[in-house]
Amino acid sequence: MLKLVLPKGSLEKATLELFEAADLRVRRDSVVTYRADIVDPRIDEVRILRPQEIPRYVAEGLFDLGITGRDWVEETASEVVSLGELHYSKATDNPVRIVVAVPADSPYEHVADLPQGVRVSTEYPQLTRRFFEEKGIDADIRLSYGATEAKVPDIVDCIVDITETGRALRAAGLKIIDTILLSYTELIANPASFEDPDKQHAMRQLQTLLEGVLEARGKVLVKLNVRAEQLDRVIDLLPAMKSPTVNELYAGAGYAVETVVPKATINVLIPALRDAGATDIIELPISKIVH
Structure with a gap:
């Protein structure tokens, strides 16, 4: 039913x-x-291509569904439907910024300070052109085909480049004067x-x-038993997604409690639960949480 295109390169692995992990294993010869x-009735075809190309191919209908960065959607001015963001790796946990940067000792503090005819090096020429046109410059x-930051001030006056923290630009002797995206x-x-x-339903699934x-x-399921008189103390310790599930044990022997908690807190939480009277504490991994 669906033709799917996935990103090659830094996001591939x-x-x-x-x-x-989503039980949609991608199989290929090498x-x-x-x-x-992908052995799934909703997916007919899978390609793995550069993320720079994906928005245009999806917009043209060569593929029904794809994964790429918002930066490449904007650079290619592709008409696509965004189903949502996917923060699934170190490279996608935080947004990257497309910024304008100049030498740190430059007198320019804002894009509006830049002169007419300013020379700009970038891997995002269309996005950059539209941005400067909107600013009247x-x-x-x-x-640029890479090493963009190395081209100022000898070759160009400023650059438009991608950054997450700005550290690499500062290390190259540059300062950011605006954020484009x-x-x-x-x-x-x-x-x-x-x-x-039918296709939309498959996409949503x-x-x-x-x-x-x-x-x-980053989350785990915690299950435990606790006597009635200690239940409130235990519940107060649990950072539940909504509220813990509590069920009475057979013959009034107490309560069974379960909830989802951050894995990062479990080393402190389990001993605290034990101190509060919880017994038979079990920590279980979680594959998926669907609200």
Whole structure:
């Protein structure tokens, strides 16, 4: 039913791990092949391509569904439907920023300070051109094939580049004077495919599986027993997603309690629960959480 395209490169390994955890294992002959398949009735075809190309291919209808960055959607001006952000790796936990940077000793503090004809190096020429046009600045946009930060001030006056923290730019002797865009990894769909009820339903089902995996990451299920007179003390310790599930044990022997908690807190929580009177404490991994 669906033709799916996934990103190659820096997001590739984390993307394949996400699909594996969602029980959508991507199978291919080798790590260098661009064709793959997923044994699932909702997916007919899988390709693995550069994220820069994915928005345009999805917009053109070559694929129904894809994963790429918002930066490439904006750079290519592709008409796609965003189903939502997917924060599934170190590279996608925080947004990256597309910024304008100049030498640290430059007198320019804002984009409005830049002169007409300013020379700009960037890997995002279309996004950069639109940005400077909106600011009323006639910029000389020069496509960069990498090492963009190394081109100022000798080759260009400023750069438009991608950064997460700004540390690399500062290390290169640059300062940020404006932010053009915040970018997350997104699940995107072809508009016509999304209007098809059957395809949209399949897309939403796949999205549920992927988001269920992400929701479960960093969380565990805790189950325990506790006597009635100690129940309130135990409940007060539990940081539940909504509220703990509490069931009475057979013959009034107390209560069984279970809830989902952050894995990072479990080393402190379990001893505290034991001190509060909990017994038979069990910690279980979680594969998915679907609300």
